[in-house]
Amino acid sequence: MEFPSSLSREPFDRQYFEASGRWLSNPELQKxxxxPEPEPQGRLLWFQSLQARDDYWIWGIGLNGHPIGCFGIKHVDVARSTGEYWGYIGEPHLWGKRIGPWMLSEAATVAHSHGLDSLYLRVWVENLRAIRLYRLVGFLDSTLDGDVLTMAAPVALLLR
Ligand SMILES: CC(C)(COP(=O)(O)OP(=O)(O)OC[C@H]1O[C@@H](n2cnc3c(N)ncnc32)[C@H](O)[C@@H]1OP(=O)(O)O)[C@@H](O)C(=O)NCCC(=O)NCCS
Incomplete structure (x- = not known):
């Protein structure tokens, strides 16, 4: 692995919020x-609401101390021991460099520590790199709804 030693899971603070605003202005990433189309006022309200939420976990990805992306688990449902993983590397030149498995293993570590047994995710069917990564680490297809594929995996399988 080329990157993990220099990667860190960081609090999603103002610096990450502002970086994510820049990342999300990239139409390729949006796709x-x-x-949805970025909407500054709505995004700020969303950011301000995060601290009070216990159903939405979010972290920044630092590479040598610099923000490069973010990931998290939303719709955390402790009663059902599950949640929805999501994540993206905001800097396109860092796509395809094996950071993805680290993101999933970090998310699984936190999920495991909170007693979640499984994670699911939703991915655009044409996002082939992401789908390859998810299959590689152990996600299986569960449903296809239009162009959105839902996949799921036991947390134990995602721990490294
Ligand atoms: C999707 C995303 C998180 C994947 O992370 P990544 O670090 O770029 O991906 P990886 O380098 O780990 O994996 C990509 C490829 O390597 C393969 N791979 C990863 N780890 C591997 C390993 N240990 N051994 C062999 N192959 C491996 C994957 O199968 C995949 O194949 P491909 O490049 O031929 O398509 C990242 O590319 C990204 O953020 N993209 C933009 C936003 C996005 O699509 N987010 C996901 C939305 S659901």
Whole structure:
């Protein structure tokens, strides 16, 4: 692995929020993550709401101390021991460099520590790199709804 020693999971603070605003202005990234058109006021309200939420976990990805992306688990449902993983590397020149498995293993570590047994995710069917990564680490297809594929994996399988 080329990167993990210099990668860190960081609090999603103001610096990450502002970086994510820049990342999300990239139409290619928007398409890959099926993001709605960025809406600054709504995004700020969302950011300000994060601290009070226990169903939404979010972290920044630092590479040598610099923000390069973010990931998290939303719709955390402790009663059902599950949640929805999501994540993206915001800097396109860092795509395809094996950072993805680290993101999933970090998310699984936190999920495991909170007693979650499984994670699911939603991915655009044409996002082939992401789908290859998810299959590689152990996600299986569960449903296909239009162009959105839902995949799921036991947390134990994602721990490294
Ligand atoms: C999707 C994303 C998180 C994947 O992370 P990544 O670090 O770029 O991906 P990886 O380098 O780990 O994996 C990509 C490729 O390597 C392969 N791979 C990863 N780890 C591997 C390993 N240990 N051995 C062999 N192959 C491996 C994957 O199968 C995949 O194949 P491909 O490049 O031929 O398509 C990242 O590319 C990204 O953020 N993209 C833009 C936003 C996005 O699509 N987010 C996901 C929305 S659901």
């Amino acid at each position: 890959l993550i099926m993001a």
